[in-house]
Amino acid sequence: MGALDGEGGWFVESAPAEPAESSASFRRLYRAFVAARAALGLALIAAQLIAAALGTSPAASTLALSASYAAAAVALWLLPQLRRGATARSLSRISSPHWWSAIGIDLILFGALHALDSSGVNYGVLFVMPVLMAAVLSPRLLALATAAMATLGLLGAAAWSVLSGVDVGLKTTQAGLVGSGLFAVSLLAGELSARLAREEKAARGSLALARQQELLNRLVIDEMQEGVLVVDRRGRVRAMNPASRALLGAASGELSWQLRGRADWQPLVQALEHAYAGGTGGAGTELDVALPLDGGASRSLRLRLRFTRQREGSEELCVLFVEDNRELLARTRQEKLAAMGRVSAGIAHEIRNPLAAIAQANALLAEDASGARAEQLTRMVASNVQRLKRLVDDVGELAPSMQPATTSLDVSALVQETCEDWAQVNGVASGGQARFVLQIGAPGLKGLFDAEHLRRVLVNLLDNAHRHADSVPRAIGVTLARRGEGLELVVRSAGAPVPMEIERHLFEPFFSTRSRGSGLGLYICRELCERHGARIEYRRAVEAAANEFSVLMRT
Incomplete structure (x- = not known):
């Protein structure tokens, strides 16, 4: 339903288009008034017939006017095509045919009935119907104009009674009182309809907010x-x-x-x-x-x-x-792991300096060492120092820090360079039917990552593949290609499939199948990928009888 026009009435008359609620409310009220007019017309005919049955024959003019009004009112009620096009805007203009078919005809016929009746029946009260209809469905100015026209009709009928020899003073007094009542009905009905309009508008607004809140709550809960x-x-x-x-x-x-x-x-x-x-x-x-x-x-x-x-x-x-x-336990474990990671990072930071001192002292001892036993001990110390240094570096990667800078990289060039360096350092032959094969879909493939972090991920995956791949040609492979809107880096190693009881723990920290493994390699890969919006996953390539780790990067 629309808002008020500021001067009474139920609907907006200045708006360019009526809302659906306003149109529905208008049609409902309009049909109610049309039905009430039809009932009033039939009541007039019934009153004339009852009067005739009781011996008081109505005047032919009165009967004809009542029958005309009843026929017009019933026709407007029964024939929807006569009401087609009736809107709040059309009833706000006195020049509109819909205004005349619903309100104007009432003023004319009721005025004629009141003027021509000689039986003493006060037909002036019938003006309440058009005045009330105008007060509810029209702006205040037009509603008051309707009351004024009805009052002028009453006064005109009082003047017409001079020709019949009736007391003009009595008729004028009656007309004035009825006219004052019509103005009061118009004002009160307009105020009541305006108040109902405001309350209905507020109710619709509250209903809309309630529905919006319901949709929001449902979305959140879903x-x-x-x-x-x-x-x-x-x-x-x-x-x-x-x-x-x-x-x-x-x-x-x-x-x-x-x-x-x-x-x-x-x-x-x-x-x-x-x-x-x-x-x-x-x-x-x-x-x-x-x-x-x-x-x-x-x-x-x-x-x-x-x-x-x-x-x-x-x-x-x-x-x-x-x-x-199970999810609660998993979240609890994740929280414990996060806390443990923070503690481990702090401990690793404290270990670096003593570890560097041990490495330096061992190097000095190695220079002065004499004898096979002493050299064996210094080599053992150096090996374990390097192992501890790698462990400290791995733990340092997991330390909470600022968000790394994710930039657009030439992934093709970085993968080419990293793989060549890795193959040279680890003494792995590459190309042709060698143990290591590199396939890059196209030069200049771009992806969003950090260069050092991507190099660390690739080296960790290659080390893992090198440890578990079979000793056959093309056992280790790296493939870089586009996948949908992203970029996929796949590290493949030919060998036995990963058992199910191990697969579910692949990316967990400190889980390793080797006695001397830290269990942080794949976990670091996953953490670095998540930091840069990438995704890493394990899958079994059945057709190639190989294990694959896939890194899907954004582009």
């Missing part, structure tokens, strides 16, 4: 990784977000759920009944339940139950927040 269920006392689920459907195994196409209808949900039902029976009010409880899965396994869930405050006329509902205990 995007939550935590499952949310709203359940009543009968065990019927009123709402369920996608996360809870995934945790409980509910079909996404279902429109309603009944907890009591499935055997695997019985732990939820028991927890709900226990919580309701406990009279927890709004406090709620927390507990763990185990839902049975196919194959005899079970899923451990953490439930947090909260209750809505019951008010008069409202139903108490229970809101269940559902989380998988």
